[in-house]
Amino acid sequence: MVKFEELGVSKWLCESLDAMKIYTPSKIQEATIPKILAGYDCIGGAKTGSGKTIAFAAPMLTKWSEDPYGVFGLILTPTRELALQIAEQYAALGASMNIKVSVILGGGDIVQQALELQRRPHFVVATPGRLADHILSSGEETIGGLRKIKFLVLDEADRLLSNSFGSDLERCFKVLPPPEKRQTLLFTATVTDEVRALKEKPVPEGKLPVFVHEVESVDKVAIPATLTTNYLFIPSYVKEAYLNAVLALEENADSTVIVFVNRTQTAELLRRTLRNLEFRVASLHSEMPQIERINSLHRFKAGAARILIATDVASRGLDIPSVELVVNYDMPADPDDYIHRVGRTARAGRKGESLSFVTEQDVKRVLAIEERINKKMDKYELVTDNKVIETSLHKTGAAKREALMAMEREGFGEKRKNNKIKNAKRKNSRLQSK
Known part of the structure; x- marks a missing residue:
């Protein structure tokens, strides 16, 4: 050797x-x-x-x-x-x-x-x-x-x-x-x-x-053989209730989970909603102050939070050991982004599971992903519509409303808009002075 x-x-x-x-x-x-x-x-x-x-x-x-x-x-x-x-x-x-x-x-x-x-x-x-x-x-x-x-x-x-x-x-x-x-x-x-x-x-x-x-480029080996790829076909307006139901399953009770979303707003809303539902949760997205991003990652790595809600800033390169489940809460537009996301689990020969929430708008994206990975996703059987209605829908709705009101009170997103305007003005003035 x-x-x-x-x-x-x-x-x-x-x-x-x-x-x-x-x-x-x-x-x-x-x-x-x-x-x-x-x-x-x-x-x-x-x-x-x-x-x-x-x-x-x-x-x-x-x-x-x-x-x-x-x-x-x-x-x-x-x-x-x-x-x-x-x-x-x-x-x-x-x-x-x-x-x-x-x-x-x-x-x-x-x-x-x-x-x-x-x-x-x-x-x-x-x-x-x-x-x-x-x-x-x-x-x-x-x-x-x-x-x-x-x-x-x-x-x-x-x-x-x-x-x-x-x-x-x-x-x-x-x-x-x-x-x-x-x-x-x-x-x-x-x-x-x-x-x-x-x-x-x-x-x-x-x-x-x-x-x-x-x-072993992704062109040859798209996803590990030890990774299971599942999907849930659900209405887009009750996705939070289905996520609650999945995370609350006895089979997932001790699993470390990364939930990928496409927008910072969604990441923050889910973090607050799941926290209201008493999950140990952290988030990682570009609108967080840098010190909070570092702390979230450390909490997840140390096991203080077992669920990480993340945009694609966490889909590549980061050394996050032992993730058992990856949930695509939002389907990525690019099949390669799907590969990077689910690559957070089933590493180094270990088993891992991925679950994609598929809504009425996502069918074309799913077909493109299945063609890219040369594999059909399997239907996730552990959560049913009836189970979500019975156990999750009402309390998740209440937790989401509370989260939305808190975000509105705190003006989430306003700081980013203001910073973008300031940065654009500053760059323009620099360019004009040169």
Whole structure:
């Protein structure tokens, strides 16, 4: 069996990996680490939970330890939670070498972040939007260290290369060294056409070609064989009552559950409704303050909350162990999003269960998902219409009304609207002053 040291990883880092009980490399690590150490740009595709972070962190840290300076590497990722998780792994791996890692993301103190960047941390983990804000407004003293990076990583590259991040990424790239003077590493659970297209770009003189490696990509293995896929066909206006009935089942009484929704408003309403029904519940969505997002994730990981209501910020990359049930309360529009969501359970060979709430508007989405995963969903038999009417409908309705009134009193959503208006005005004024 291959050891990390045989791949070229520094001895000190192998000792750190041993201390973390990581003894042998995964397939993606074994394939990509030697190539990255040899100087190749890399596209690595492997499903969630296969060790992609160490696949890029190990060679970056090995190279950094040979010539340590800051800022050595920049890691861009689409969500705040994933950025924090990656930063934690870098800090743990590099603890014996006094590594300095800075996390730059929305929701944090922008002045404090600027001061951290000025101190030239060895590695910066950032979301593109907040880093672009610093590039626009924080001055050369703050962003100057980015001009000398040796490594750029795009984690969950398929999402970063979608249209929603385009302008922020472009702004970030403008301050980085040109491609021929840095190594670029793209890692993703879904190797899309946009990601593959990067391999076809002309290779600058003196630059090695892009190395591409896919391990069990979702194109070949959509979902684990140990995952059961069920559906409930229900009216859209009583979804909360059906969710209450499912969560209250004796079979699910001790299960850890992630409930995925499409909108922050739905996430907040469900959290409050289920809390009124005395479930131990936490939520994770973009409208929560950053400290609350961190606390929710920690509560769920620690078992203080057994149900997590989440938008797609929790569907990728996050290391959430031992989830027994994933509920698609809202069906995702993209079949790949379904794959990422249900991939939160049935990990590392364990069994897992997924349940999708299908309403009259969702039939086409279900057919597209079934075609994508090459599998028909089975009808969920444990909850019936009569059971919901008898045990859940009335009390869930009362809990929902109470939740709605509380949200209205607190002006949920108003702060986000106001912040969007303020940010748009601030960006416009900056652009006009340039």
